[in-house]
Amino acid sequence: MEIVKSGVSAFPARRCAHCVRGRCVLAMRRDPESHEAWRCRVVSDWDRAVGEGQARADAFGLSPEAEERLCIRAVERVPGPEACEGFSPGPDPFLGCNNLWQDTCLLRPPRCPGPCPDFREGKAPGK
Ligand code: SF4
Ligand code: SF4
Numbered sequence: 201m202e203i204v205k206s207g208v209s210a211f212p213a214r215r216c217a218h219c220v221r222g223r224c225v226l227a228m229r230r231d232p233e234s235h236e237a238w239r240c241r242v243v244s245d246w247d248r249a250v251g252e253g254q255a256r257a258d259a260f261g262l263s264p265e266a267e268e269r270l271c272i273r274a275v276e277r278v279p280g281p282e283a284c285e286g287f288s289p290g291p292d293p294f295l296g297c298n299n300l301w302q303d304t305c306l307l308r309p310p311r312c313p314g315p316c317p318d319f320r321e322g323k324a325p326g327k
Pocket of ligand 1: 319
């Protein structure tokens with residue numbers, strides 16, 4: 201493949217804008233369903249808990265302060281990242297898991313097999 205001959209990148213295509221720590225996130229950018237399927241389970245559970253807390257607060261006409269307390273309690277009931285089988289402790293201040301990129305779990309996207317026709321030189325945000 202020409203792109204390999206030119207020495208643009210070696211396996212995996214770390215200089216590709218769609219490559220994040222060896223994983224290809226291109227499908228997620230093209231297809232919102234992939235994005236949803238690859239979201240971190242803990243982040244999704246937190247979002248769901250907050251949504252349910254807000255809905256309950258609306259239903260009972262609670263004040264914003266009471267709503268916030270309800271949401272915090274709902275989030276605290278969700279099992280944390282340590283309960284996830286893929287959890288890899290790291291310095292990330294949000295979740296503390298090395299596998300988190302934005303809201304995506306990098307254990308889910310496929311591994312980049314090396315430069316492909318969709319290769320685009322660049323840097324993914326925060327990669
Ligand atoms: S080179 Fe191709 S497979 Fe690899 S990350 Fe880029 S788009 Fe994905
Ligand atoms: S491994 Fe980490 S990023 Fe992936 S789902 Fe578990 S906690 Fe989230």
